[in-house]
Amino acid sequence: MSKTLALVCICIFMMGTVPAITGENRNHLFPSEHNPEVYAKIASAMDSYNLLVIVPDEWKNELEPFQQHKENYGMRTQLIGIDEIYNGDYFSTEGRDEAEKIKYFIKNALDTWNVTYVLLVGGRRPGMDEQWFCPVRYVGEKLWNDVQNLGDLYFADIYDDTGIFQSWDTNEDDLFGTRNDDMDLYPDVFLGRWACRSLIDLRTVIDKTITYENTLMHSNKVVLVSGDIFEDQQNYVEGELITDQTAEFLAGYEPVRVYASETDVNPDNIKAALGEGASFMHLDGHCWMTYVSVYKPGQYDAFERGLGIWDLPFFSNTEYPIVVIGGCRTAQFNIAVFDRPEQLVDPPWYAKYFPALYTISWGFVRSIDGGGVAAIGYTVPPFFGFGETGDLDNDGIEEPDILEIGMGVLEPMVFYAYGVEGKQHLGDCWGYSLHNYIDKFGDIGSVWQPWNTATIHGFVLLGDPSLKIGGYP
Ligand SMILES: [Ca+2]
Numbered sequence: 001m002s003k004t005l006a007l008v009c010i011c012i013f014m015m016g017t018v019p020a021i022t023g024e025n026r027n028h029l030f031p032s033e034h035n036p037e038v039y040a041k042i043a044s045a046m047d048s049y050n051l052l053v054i055v056p057d058e059w060k061n062e063l064e065p066f067q068q069h070k071e072n073y074g075m076r077t078q079l080i081g082i083d084e085i086y087n088g089d090y091f092s093t094e095g096r097d098e099a100e101k102i103k104y105f106i107k108n109a110l111d112t113w114n115v116t117y118v119l120l121v122g123g124r125r126p127g128m129d130e131q132w133f134c135p136v137r138y139v140g141e142k143l144w145n146d147v148q149n150l151g152d153l154y155f156a157d158i159y160d161d162t163g164i165f166q167s168w169d170t171n172e173d174d175l176f177g178t179r180n181d182d183m184d185l186y187p188d189v190f191l192g193r194w195a196c197r198s199l200i201d202l203r204t205v206i207d208k209t210i211t212y213e214n215t216l217m218h219s220n221k222v223v224l225v226s227g228d229i230f231e232d233q234q235n236y237v238e239g240e241l242i243t244d245q246t247a248e249f250l251a252g253y254e255p256v257r258v259y260a261s262e263t264d265v266n267p268d269n270i271k272a273a274l275g276e277g278a279s280f281m282h283l284d285g286h287c288w289m290t291y292v293s294v295y296k297p298g299q300y301d302a303f304e305r306g307l308g309i310w311d312l313p314f315f316s317n318t319e320y321p322i323v324v325i326g327g328c329r330t331a332q333f334n335i336a337v338f339d340r341p342e343q344l345v346d347p348p349w350y351a352k353y354f355p356a357l358y359t360i361s362w363g364f365v366r367s368i369d370g371g372g373v374a375a376i377g378y379t380v381p382p383f384f385g386f387g388e389t390g391d392l393d394n395d396g397i398e399e400p401d402i403l404e405i406g407m408g409v410l411e412p413m414v415f416y417a418y419g420v421e422g423k424q425h426l427g428d429c430w431g432y433s434l435h436n437y438i439d440k441f442g443d444i445g446s447v448w449q450p451w452n453t454a455t456i457h458g459f460v461l462l463g464d465p466s467l468k469i470g471g472y473p
């Protein structure tokens with residue numbers, strides 16, 4: 001978590017100013033229902049269960065067994081090479097640059113093929129120059145380190161509720177998703193990315209995804225890892241409050257807790273809790289791209305040993321969980337060796353200087369013979385509620401603010417979508433959480449707007465959005 005934000009929050013708290021929440025609480029999933037024509041199109045896409053895979057042409061043949069696997073379960077799957085998009089092989093090419101060409105292609109695939117799920121295949125290419133196997137879009141305000149942030153939601157928000165294409169650059173200054181641009185934000189396709197940096201990554205995640213969906217028996221276990229995050233007057237143990245919400249939403253699942261209030265949060269205890277595997281893992285704490293940790297309640301002078309990407313090769317679980325990791329930059333997939341953004345709270349030195357090509361979220365997914373099958377996290381320091389300043393979600397229930405706005409809402413709602421709403425595919429859960437959040441807080445109309453919007457932009461699924469949770473029976 002960015003201490004800048006925490007400090008700003010503390011200042012606001014001390015001034016006694018409650019951030020004004022003006023987003024109306026609309027009880028619907030898709031904004032497009034205001035427009036019957038658009039809604040009908042999206043609703044029919046929802047029924048068609050089809051998957052669009054956008055892949056570098058050099059990797060296309062690697063995906064053929066994956067396509068066959070999906071088709072075997074009735075998931076119509078189209079593999080499209082990125083050069084085929086640029087060459088206009090399917091639809092005439094539109095867009096000012098590579099990312100916009102990809103976005104227009106997804107629009108055309110939604111209009112023409114009723115695509116429900118979109119999987120972008122490819123992360124950053126190896127090397128010091130920033131180049132990508134599959135394009136990215138930097139969006140939003142320069143809130144941290146004077147750069148914009150990775151925003152894959154750009155590729156998923158195609159229309160607003162009147163059916164107008166969402167360019168995310170309505171003022172046409174070639175800066176996308178800023179406060180001067182209109183954005184609907186609501187995703188119209190369920191989108192994930194395999195942030196592969198090598199053929200080994202790609203083969204690993206294909207193999208793990210197929211194995212996961214072919215496995216009939218999944219455990220009824222959810223592993224929860226957290227502790228105290230912020231020094232607040234109420235002494236809330238914020239991380240544990242968040243992951244306890246997840247446990248509540250997964251009725252019938254046995255929670256196995258690694259909580260700083262009860263034990264040491266270290267790799268051995270996390271590995272022991274995971275054992276042979278689990279259906280889900282939810283970790284929440286401070287994060288520095290490669291490393292996540294928490295405090296023991298009230299003891300803010302030292303972090304727990306936590307978990308870093310260097311620990312992941314020692315995981316040997318055979319059941320691959322879906323992993324949600326909350327904290328700063330847990331899934332910021334443009335990471336490059338030593339080039340880390342400054343964060344005001346310093347991690348231990350080994351976390352700061354360990355050379356890395358991937359974050360903790362993607363680390364779980366790319367791990368061979370262990371780790372997870374897909375991960376949800378943030379490409380930014382996420383927004384959060386701090387202490388107790390009122391009923392921020394206007395539901396008439398006074399709860400700790402951490403559970404009423406920001407990351408403490410977004411993460412548990414992924415599990416709510418599955419455990420309570422019965423969503424069956426992981427992308428639907430990601431989309432449900434975002435839709436719920438944007439309904440409530442899409443426009444908070446306060447000084448926090450840019451931070452809140454960045455969190456929406458940066459809430460990313462690194463995995464197959466069509467993943468059938470629990471596998472195919
Ligand atoms: Ca703009």
Ligand SMILES: [Ca+2]
Nearest residue numbers: 230232235236
């Ligand atoms: Ca606390």
Ligand SMILES: [Ca+2]
Nearest residue numbers: 391395397399
């Ligand atoms: Ca409330």
Ligand SMILES: [Ca+2]
Nearest residue numbers: 390399400401
């Ligand atoms: Ca509250």
